[in-house]
Amino acid sequence: MTKMIGTRLKLARTASGMSLRDLSAAMNDLVTAQAIGKYERDESMPGSAVLLALSAALDVSIDYLLSQDRVALESVDFRKKASASRREEAQVQAKVLHRLEHYLAVEEALGLDSATWDRPDGAPYPIAAIAEAEQAALRVREAWHLGGDPVTNLVELLEARGMKVICEPLADPIDGMTAHVRRTDGAMLPVIVVNASHHGERQRFTLGHELAHAVLQPHQLSDAEVEKAAHWFAGAFLMPAEILWREIGRHRTSVSLGELFALxxxxGVSVQALAYRCKDLGIFGQPLMRRLYDEFEQQGWRAPPYEEPFAIAKESATRLRRLCFRAVGEGALSASRAAEALGMSVRELDRAMAGPWEDPASP
Known part of the structure; x- marks a missing residue:
């Protein structure tokens, strides 16, 4: 039976951000945009020369385009601004599917089980009020034996628990996304996407927010209230009340920026998130919050890109990189397939595997 490439071709093109005309131009007009559209609709199949040109223009292997393995995203939920376009959202989903297909292929090559995740006991947690997200965050911490300590690397924690975390450069209006990926065998896996272009504080809060969507089960809450509950959960998960009560106290009428920056x-959170959390816990009253809002406004921290001094290091998803190195080392995967999974050239992969002087968080 003739292999068709429509689904894979459209996915790779959308992930690249190219239109049909863009792709045609990238192939030096070897074929028209209309012809590429027919390939994507499986109305025709390109010859070997065109297939090679498509592979080069999209920076994917011919094997990838010809593969019949497919995964699908379900229950997609974005954390975004209103200015995010449908095209930007579609590109994010395509990027995520593109990355996940490679991710699952690497795990399969190593014989690893990627079908389950360590769902916290009792999750998803039903909540009927925004503030009930507080208890849900505590239950997740208890289930994962985190105690009251800060979480130093949130991506590593989530991936160790079986969630798939994808760090990709995204359009600025999109902070992140949560979804479930359905594998070809029917298994469902939770996936969290975070914008690799954002600073560390923003990434960490996004990860906490998206984790909330994976473990909360809201009842009789509006969409806006669900988002507020996810914000509350993220604050409680990253900034447990016990830590704040110990470090800041139960009630304050004044606080210095120096104290907030030290904490x-x-x-690993912004001082703005820290102030909001203290307000939610009743540590800061409205008069103090108004003074802090004014200060944040004057400093320009409440406007995009929301950057503050003493930026927290960016989060990075390194598990796929480690697995690719292992797969190549064990001969379970070719260097070319591993490089494709990581979005780098074979030469870059060889350099990365050769020594510790390469940046471990890239790509």
Whole structure:
């Protein structure tokens, strides 16, 4: 039976951000945009020369285009601004599917089980009020034996628990996304996507927010209230009340920025998120919050890109990289397939595997 490439071709093109005309131009007009559209609709199959040109223009292997393995995203939920376009959302989903297909292929080559995740006991947790997200965050921490300590590397924690975390450069209006990926065998896996272009504090809060969507089960809450509950969960998960009560106290009428920044480096959150959390816990009253809002506004921290001094290091998803190195080392995967999974050239992969001087968080 003739292999068709429509689904894979459209996925790779959308992930690249190219239109049909863009792809045609990238192939030096070897074929028209209309012809590429027919390939994507499986109305025709390209010859070997065109297939090679498509592979080069999209920076994917011919094997990838010809593969019949497919995964699908379900229950997609974005954390975004209103300015995010449908095209930007479609490109994010395509990027995620593109990355996940490679991710699952690497795990399969190593014989690893990727069908389950360590769902916290009792999850998903039903909540009927925004503040009930507080208890849900505590239950996740208890289930994962985190105690009251700060989480130093949130991506590593989530991936160790079986969630798939994808760090990709995304359009600025999109902070992140949560979804479930359905494998060809029917298994469902939770996936969290975070914008690799954002600073560390913003990434960490996005990860906490998206984790909330994976473990909360809201009842009789509006969409806006669900988002507020996810925000509350993220704050409670990253900044447990016990830490704040111990470090800041139960009630404050004044606080210095120096004190907030000192605690920022411990918890890995922005001073703005820290202030909001203290407000939710009743530590800061409205008069103090108004003074802090004014200060944040004057400093320009409440406007995009929301950057503050003493930026927290960016989160990075390194598990796929480690697995690719292992797969190549064990001969379970060719260097070319591993490089494709990581979005780099074979030469770059060889350099990365050769020594520790390469940046471990890239790509």
């Amino acid at each position: 920022k480096t411990v918890l």
